[in-house]
Amino acid sequence: MQPLLIYNTLSHQKELFKPLTPDHVGMYVCGPTVYGDGHLGHARPAITFDVVFRYLRHIGYKVRYVRNITDVGHLEHDADEGEDKIAKKARLEQLEPMEVAQYYTNRYHAAMDALNVLRPSIEPHASGHILEQIELVQKIIDAGYAYVSNGSVYFDVRKYQEDTKKYGCLSGRVIDEMLSTTRELDGQEEKHFSGDFALWKKAAPEHIMRWNSPWSVGFPGWHTECTAMGTKYLGETFDIHGGGMDLMFPHHESEIAQQTAVCGHGPCKYWMHNNMITINGQKMGKSLGNFITLDEFFTGKHELLDQAYTPMTIRFFILQAHYRSTVDFSNEALIAAEKGYARLMQAYKTLGRLQPSKTSSVDVKEYRQKCYDAMNDDFNTPIVISHLFDMAKVINTVNDKKATLTQADIDELKGVMDTFVFEIMGLRDEASSDNTALIDGLMKMILDIRATAKANKDWATSDKIRDELGTLGVTVKDGKDGATYEL
Ligand SMILES: [Zn+2]
Incomplete structure (x- = not known):
């Protein structure tokens, strides 16, 4: 059989796949930010790496697949620095931020289940790994590649570049180009260089999602979670890091910089990126x-x-x-x-x-x-x-x-x-699992029994039927012409 070749974005070529630990594969894929409904941009990496996961398992590897949930509100680009996205939505909808995150996490799972995307081996939440992120930031400061400025911590891109010449190794971006394309932004004066990225941000008063740290009450920068959680569950170096091409810069480039600042090398052997829709x-x-x-x-x-x-x-x-x-x-x-x-x-x-x-x-x-x-x-x-x-x-x-x-x-x-x-490929025959007619018949029967109970003023039974259907995801609606249901 042909050996498995994987295109490595870092080397721009197909490479023979050889895992770091024989028979085992560690794979990390950047997961969704849960402040809105899943869209096609979510479906493509999920399906792409689902097939990678399925295939690696099929050819005999024991795979630990880690895909995170970004629920602390990240700085997608610096224009959003003053506003934590999850908190912003929470204020508009008058909900707890974690309630919003849970709601969209549930909806994401439901959509992925419908697409027959297997659940990863570990699905860590950024909010559950604040301590690990603080430790990572401290290590980067100790290594001399980050500085504290007004309660926030920034990665020192210029120093990193002087020492390693590696910033841009994945995305091909060069610092000069970054200097000319980075716009002037809020909080810019805190940074020594406009290309420096936040490792920790001091929370503005309107920020709801905030944690204690040695530097300020605030929240971690977007790139720290994947480095911290990837290291925690897969080790300092693992086999495959995946994600959409749009994450290559600044996210993955910054992940490489963070890991290299701390351990002298990037997080993985093979970088895989799916293209856009x-x-x-x-x-x-x-x-x-x-x-x-x-x-x-x-x-x-x-x-x-x-x-x-x-x-x-x-x-x-x-x-x-x-x-x-x-x-x-x-x-x-x-x-x-x-x-x-x-x-x-x-x-x-x-x-x-x-x-x-x-x-x-x-x-x-x-x-x-x-x-x-x-x-x-x-x-x-x-x-x-x-x-x-x-x-x-x-x-x-x-x-x-x-x-x-x-x-x-x-x-x-x-x-x-x-x-x-x-x-x-994880396809399933939708026609054979289509039990619509059967479900409809069963529901009609159940609603008939409930109507009889109601007619007999047996409210306990009629409520029990409604409530138990509710827990199964079936909503019963009482109308003038009897009850109807919705799945
Ligand atoms: Zn990530």
């Missing part, structure tokens, strides 16, 4: 009106969407492109993905009904190897999908009696599809 050729953004949440895709409730798209259509669409290519979402492209996905599921069903022959008129032995070769070539899922479509063609030809397969070859095709379609 555009919508109808445009960058996605709230101000552009093309910001479509995952829920809106699933329900079709957005003016740019012609119809609803199921989670598997979205997943299939994302996997049809290599993770390092850009993906453009349009209704046409999604409808094509919906058809492609349905064709694959139909072929799998047809395969289960094929009549075996004594001999095979087509050779199907090579498909398994071809799929492995594609996965081993930097997780090339579009090539895997093209092989699966070739298999679907064979299946349909045999079904039309224009070719023959032995039982052994039918079993071989089924094995390849089970492995690559379901286990590795």
Whole structure:
């Protein structure tokens, strides 16, 4: 078999994958900031690294996959320094900041479950690792690469650059360029150099999320959490660090700087970055009106969407492109993905009904190897999908009696599809799990029983039914024409 090659953003080339500890893989992926609903920008890294996670496990590695939850409100770019995003939203909605974070964490999980994204091995919250972040900041100060200024702590990018020449090693940015592109911003006078980034920020009075530290009551800078939690759960050096390309600078560049300041080397052996998603050729953004949440895709409730798209259509669409290519979402492209996905599921069903022959008129032995070769070539899922479509063609030809397969070859095709379609690419057959009619029938029966209880003034039973359905996520609504339900 071909060895596994991974494109390393740091070296700009495909490298042979060799884990630091034999048979084990440590992988860290930057997770969501939980102050808003999950959108396509969340789906792509989640699905990309889900497939990496699934494949590494499939080929025999024991994988510890860490994906964090950013819930302390980070400084996405310096323009936001005065305003902690989670706290801002909390004030507007009159909720506890942690209530907002929990609400969106739950919604993120629900969307990821729908997309059949496996939960990581550890999902640490930044808010649960403030101490580790404070320790990290202290170590960077002790190493001489950070300074305290008015209660805040900044990373000394110029000193780091003088000593290591490494700032920009991942993103290719150079400090001169940063100097010319960094705008004048609030709090700038605290920094010795405009490119310095915050490790700890003193909280302004309006900040709700704040913690004690040796320097001030405040909150950690955005980049410290991934360094602190990656080190805590995976060690000073681990195998794979992943995330979206948009995180390369300043986030990942700063993670490398922080880790190098403390240990003399970056956090990982392989940096992997998924490319971005555009919508109808445009960058996605709230101000552009093309910001479509995952829920809106699933329900079709957005003016740019012609119809609803199921989670598997979205997943299939994302996997049809290599993770390092850009993906453009349009209704046409999604409808094509919906058809492609349905064709694959139909072929799998047809395969289960094929009549075996004594001999095979087509050779199907090579498909398994071809799929492995594609996965081993930097997780090339579009090539895997093209092989699966070739298999679907064979299946349909045999079904039309224009070719023959032995039982052994039918079993071989089924094995390849089970492995690559379901286990590795994580697709599932939505049609077969569609129990809508059954659920509707059962609900009608339950609501009938409840109506009878109400008619008999048996309020205890009717309330019990309503409350227990509620805990299952079914809302009962009483109306003039009887009760209805909503999942
Ligand atoms: Zn991160």
